Amino acid sequence: MANGIFGIGISGLTAAQAGLVTTGHNIANASTPGFHRQETVQTNATPHYTGAGFIGSGVQVDVVRRIYSDFLESQMGRSEAQASYYNTYATQVSQIENLLADPAAGLAPALQGFFEGVQEVAANPSSAPSRGAMLAAGHSLATRFQTLDNRLREIGTGINSQVESTVSSVNAYAREIAALNLRITSAQVDPSQPPNDLLDKRGQLIAELNELVGATAMVQSDGNVTVTIGSGQALVVGTQAYRLAAVASPVTPGQTDVAYVVGTGAVILPPQSLTGGALGALLSFRADTLTDSRNELGRIAAGLAQSFNAQHRAGQDVLGALGGDFFVLPQPVVTGRAGNTGSADVAATITDAAGLAASDYRLAFSGGAYQLTRLSDNTTQTFAALPQTVDGLSIQLTGGAPADGDSFLIQPTANAARDISVAIGNAGLIAAAAPVRTGSSGANAGTGRISAGEVSVPLDANVQQPVTITFTSATTFDVTGAGTGNPVGVVYTPGADVTYNGWTVQLSGAPEAGDAFTVSTNANGTADNRNALALAALQGQNVLNGGTATYQGSYGVLTSSIGNAARDMNIAALAQDSIALRARESQQSMSGVNLDEEAANLLRYQQAYQASGKVIEIASTLFETILGIGR
Secondary structure, X not given: OHHHHHHHHHHHHHHHHHHHHHHHHHHHOOOOOOOOOEEEEEEEOOOEEEOOEEEOOXXXXXXXXXXXXXXXXXXXXXXXXXXXXXXXXXXXXXXXXXXXXXXXXXXXXXXXXXXXXXXXXXXXXXXXXHHXXXXXXXXXXXXXXXXXXXXXXXXXXXXXXXXXXXXXXXXHHHHHHHHHHHHHHHHOOOOOOOOHHXXXXXXXXXXXXXXXXXXXXXXXXXXXXXXXXXXXXXXXXXXXXXXXXXXXXXXXXXXXXXXXXXXXXXXXXXXXXXXXXXXXXXXXXXXXXXXXXXXXXXXXXXXXXXXHHHHHHOOEOOOOOEOOOOEEOOOOEEEEOOOOOOOOEEEEEEOOHHHOOOOOEEEEXXXXXXXXXXXXXXXXXXXXXXXEEEOOEEEEEEEOOOXXXXXXXXXXXOOHHHHOEEOOOOHHHOOOEOOEEEEEOOOOOOOOEEOOOEEOOOOOOOOOOOEEEEEOOOOEEEEEXXXXXXXXXXXXXXXXXXXXXXXXXXXXXXXXXXXXXXXXXXOOOOOOOHHHHHHHHHHHOOOEOOOOEOHHHHHHHHHHHHHHHHHHHHHHHHHHHHHHHHHHHHHHHHHOOOHHHHHHHHHHHHHHHHHHHHHHHHHHHHHHHHXXXXX
16 A cells, blocks of 8 residues: 555656646746747556555656647748748838939939920020030939939849848758758657657747748658748758759849759749748849839830930031930840850840830740740730831841740840930030021012921931922912922911921911022021920920820839839738737747746646655655554
8 A cells, every 4th residue: 555655656746847847948948939838748547456446546747748739830830921021022122112212312303403404405505504504414314314223233133142141041941950850750759759849949940941931841740841832842851951042044134043953953933933931022022123113214214315316316406417316225135045055146126215115025936936925914925037016126136046945035124224324425416406497588578477497306308408488379389499399389378387308387477479488407506496495395295105104204103103012012011010920929829838827837736746745755654654563
């Protein structure tokens, strides 16, 4: 009997001690990331059968259990991966928002300053200081485009660095998880006795990996965990860790892509396959917001250069020469894929900047035909041959021949803001005047008048050829010197447009037979401001986006879209942070350490320990009493 009481007391001491140790372990790790509360699972020991029935034989500790819910852990992991995604994206897009919306450093004040310079020349066309100010404002505008694009490219370079460091961290996590898989399976000799602390450490590593790349973990029957990312690429299988690599993009110059290492090669993962965690946010931001911002800024630069140049060429400088280009019009960049096997050389030119889309294109050759995909919306067109003109862009095959599977990246506007510059170096070359002037014969007897005249854009080759309009009666006139012939008997309608050789004038009043009017070269037209007025008017004209937007309007749409994206991402980040917090609170309510509860457990196990000791003490007294009977 004494041995039975002794055994019961010792089992109680052992169980209480295990409870005290477990409780102390919980308290010590209350702030340890990834730690799950543990508790001892006790069952009664096998009772002994006696004539009086079954007599209990104490208690035994079956297992130290880790309080864990796979559902709550998965829910928390998904929410924290999304929170990491939105917070990373919001941080990146806010950089562009702050850049473009800056009231001093954005493009809007530079555009306004430039057109104020144009208006100054329109007001004082013969003033050298006014012309110098316009030229300086043009340089400032081009520099502002370049500065903004340079900052966007710096953000892209920063993305490359972050991609490289994140990939390195992902690989390190994969190695550690694989090593822990080995330790766990080695330690877990009995499946019913799990190595709780190792499992917690592995779970914390998976959680941290999940915030980087959005990982899915599946526990196998042998205790190993398999970790996959993206669209199912295995990162950890048992004790084997696979790798990602940060590689130079074979398609987009200057871009670092993420690749999945397979043997001695690597397969580039498309950005849309990595949709969670910080890495997914970086790739998505670069593919969408950053690329779109550079393309849209470049489209404004290209549109400004082409439309302003076209009007400038319709004017005349102080030396009487026709105007040239005011800006250097940046041209598209075409890059062949690194793996192309054909000899084709592909080029592209901007034919109509107003029709340009703020997008890159991929031209692929397959099955004897060309497929052109607009990457902003994945719209695809198929052509049997080149050249082709799409979205204001002419695409030509300039040499060689493509092989099946060859592809080319066409970037019409990605570098336009970087490459725009002022083409003239002398303020005297600003074409403020119109290239033609009108006049009337001093012998005219009627009250007919002729307007100053306007020229069409682009200029007609015969625009400066002298033309004489002679009235043969009060209602008809003949034209001599017109490039299209010498029309006779033209009916006169007061105020109606008269157009020849690319110019347009209006005749009004009551001319008489014999009255004559001339349209000729604008000699000594330094005080003429007609083309300067036309240049200034471009500021308010819808010359971009298919003739639906002004320069400032297009930039405003860009700034607004980035602002909306930043606001949406900030709202999404706040909402997802709240969801992640609630998920963590739910997980912690079950698996976290409650110090008040653990303090109560300490008292409980302490009392149990003392009581078990008292049982042993009484058993000892009883044993001594029995021994004393025989003396």
